Amino acid sequence: MALGFLLAVLSLAHLSLGGTIFTDPAQVTKNYDFIVVGGGTAGSVVATRLSENPSVSILVIEAGVADNGTDSDIIYTPLLAGTGIGTILDWNYTTTPQSGLNGRALGYPRGFVAGGSSCINSMIYSRGPSDEYNRLATVSGDFGWSWLSLLPYIFKNEKHTPPWNHRSNLGEYNPLAHGYGPLLTGLTPTVYEHDRLVIQTTVDHPLQYPFNLDLNSGNGLGFGWLQTSVGHSVRSTSASTYLRPALDSRGNIDLLLHSQVIKLVATAPNTFNAVQVAQNAAATNYQFTASKEVIVSAGAVGTPQLLMLSGIGPAQQLANVGIASAIDLPDVGNNLQDQMILTLQWEVNGTTMSSFYDDPAAYNAALAQYALNKTGIAAGNPVVNTIGFMRLPSNSPLLDGGDPAAGPNAAHYQLAFLGTFYPNEGQSSPTGGNWMSIAIVVQSPTSRGSISLTSSNAFVHPSINPAFFTTAFDIGTAIQAVKTAKAFVATSAWNDFIIAPFADTAALTTDAEIEAYIRTYSTTLKHPTSTAKISKSSDQGGVVDQHLLVKGASKLRIVDASILPSSVAGYPQAEVYIIAERAADLIKATWGLL
Incomplete structure (x- = not known):
């Protein structure tokens, strides 16, 4: 009897350890x-x-859905990325x-789910070069943002694991x-012939196309295996990996889903430590x-x-939609940067993933195998296994106006090798x-756009203008990248593998033809940054200081990709x-919680 009572008490105690998930404010x-928006x-x-300190309580407010709901297979099956x-x-x-882009408007995906865009992106983990973090330190005036200072946090965040087949x-x-x-x-569970040829090309041409053992090591240049x-x-x-384990085991963190923060509220002059929340406009x-x-x-x-x-934000722009200015910060919403992606295609003499994607039965069988035991093609990243990061030649006229990259170790452009015909949007497939x-x-683009309000209604999407390919550097670098891709597969290692370029790729023989192709087919890589960028506390510009506190405000901090000073020469995730x-x-240090 006593043992049964004790077990019941322990069971209840265990249940009380977890946080609460709310679906209605x-x-x-x-x-x-703390409230995390x-x-x-x-x-x-x-x-x-923050929840690691049991003395504090945290509410996370997420506008979207749960990551482990009815659509969780779409999120967590690697093949379905x-x-x-x-x-x-x-x-x-x-x-x-x-x-x-010839007047095209693009879909602009962002994650509407707990986990955000880490649930809908292409799963690429690429930290970028050490230069990227050192630039962050320089721009902010805080050495704590440098690569060396951040190494403990890098190791604290990520762990390398073997593929499912233990290759x-x-x-x-x-x-x-x-x-x-x-x-x-x-890394990939399956290596294909084109992956081996990428590495062989680095062996054959080590100066032109150097091999990089680990592109997450801080060395941001060269060709290697994609993680x-x-x-x-x-x-x-x-x-x-973070939020749900915390909710499962700690009673000091709660999650509110399906609820959008529509306004930050000042409880005292410029002290924005309150939020208004609603589930829809009505x-x-x-x-x-x-x-x-x-x-x-x-x-x-x-x-x-939200700001x-x-x-x-910019006082005049806010006045245009009837919002009174509380803090005039002109850089809010400005300096938007994003990266474009474009593909070239070749028919090859060897097995790739093309036949798999062309066969619905094979595709469905792979999903069935995965559902059964988490193995097979669906259990790993099947399309992109090798990647390269390159710089323009130092004497390139495109650099006459200055180098937009974070440093000499940061790439100007990237080549990623896909084992299938990957069509550009609007392009026909064979x-x-x-x-x-x-x-x-x-x-490292130089084009900069903006996020601006079209309404004072939080449920009306803002105007998003990434200003793609509006500078000579960006279009010139993209043209050079196309030329480099064609030259890469023209090296001797590819002689017996490449049959012929796809007709659209074969037609790219002049800069004018390449530029037309770029403007016709490029689309977003879904990497928006810099709309609330960091700067020194003493600087007039910028939105947050080196501690990520909003300038001119109290009790308000920003932590996301908007604080980055520029696009990153890696993947922002x-x-x-x-x-x-x-x-x-x-x-934690601000509030004595370390």
Whole structure:
């Protein structure tokens, strides 16, 4: 009897350890020390790390859905990466018509789900070069943002794992560049002939196309094996590795889903430690106050929109939509940068993934195998296994106006090798045959656009203008990247593999033809940054200081990709994780919680 009673008490105690998941703001009746706006890549990390101190309470407010609901297979099956775009998991934004893209407006995916864009992206884990972080330190005036200073947070965030089939990846990555964190990463389970030829080309031409053992080591240049946020056969997200484990085990962190923060509220002059929340434009508004501070992690689109809705931003623009200015910060919503992606294609003499994608039966069989035991093609990143980061020649006229890259170790453009025919949007695809594609990306663009309000209604999407390809540097670098891709597969290693370029690729013989192709087919890589950029506390410009505190405000901090000074010469997912890790410690230090 006594033993049964004790077990029951222990069981109840265990249940009480976890946080609460709310689906309606009316359910929230507690008071909190911290409110985190956005449960995405950054917000999940910050909230989880703050919850490590049992003396504080945290509420995470996420506008979107749960990551482990009915659509979780779309999120967590590696083969299905990208299929969440355009679904309930996506904010489904659209850009303004882009003059640099022949007037095309683009879909602009962002994660509308706990875990944010870490749930719908292409799973690529690429920290970028050490130069990127050193630039962050220089711009902010804080050495704590430098590569060397951030190494403890890098190792705290990520852990390398073997592929599901335990294929040996000796010589394909550097174990010393990886840590012990909750986010799991890994290499491909299956190596294809085109991957081997990429590496062979680095052996044949080491000066022109150098091999890089680990592109996450801080050395940002060269060709090597792509690492993805996949571990133990499952996509690794900020929700699955940070937020949900915290909610499962700690009673001081709660999550409110399906609820959008529509305004930051000042409880005293310029002290924005309260939020208004609603589930739609017609729903009741609720207000919650953080006794310590509010951390905004709504992303490079959502964060500037929320600031401007709250009267923090360019005063004249706010007046145009009837919002009174509380803090005039002209850089809010400005300086938007993003990266473009474009593919070239070749028919090849060898097995690629083309036949798999052309065969619905094989595709469905792979999903069935994965559902059964988490093995097979669906259990790893099947399309992109090798990648290269390159710089323009030092004497390139494109650099006459200055070098936009973070430093000499940072790439101007990227080549990624895809084992299938990957069509550009609006491009026809061939039937049959084996194909490979090379994706090109301008890593260090100079074009800068904006996020601006079109309404004072928080449920009306903002105007998104990335201003793609509006500078000579960007279009010139993209042209050079196309030429480099064609030259790469023209080397001797590819002689017996390449049959012929696809007709559209073969037609690219002049700069004018390449430029026309770029403007016709390029689309967003979904890497928006810099709309609430960091700067020194003494600088007139910028939105946040070196501690990520909003300038002119109290108890208000931003932690997400919007604070980055420029596009990154890697993939921003990794950098956002690292920034969020340090940001959590900055917050703890502010409130004596370390």
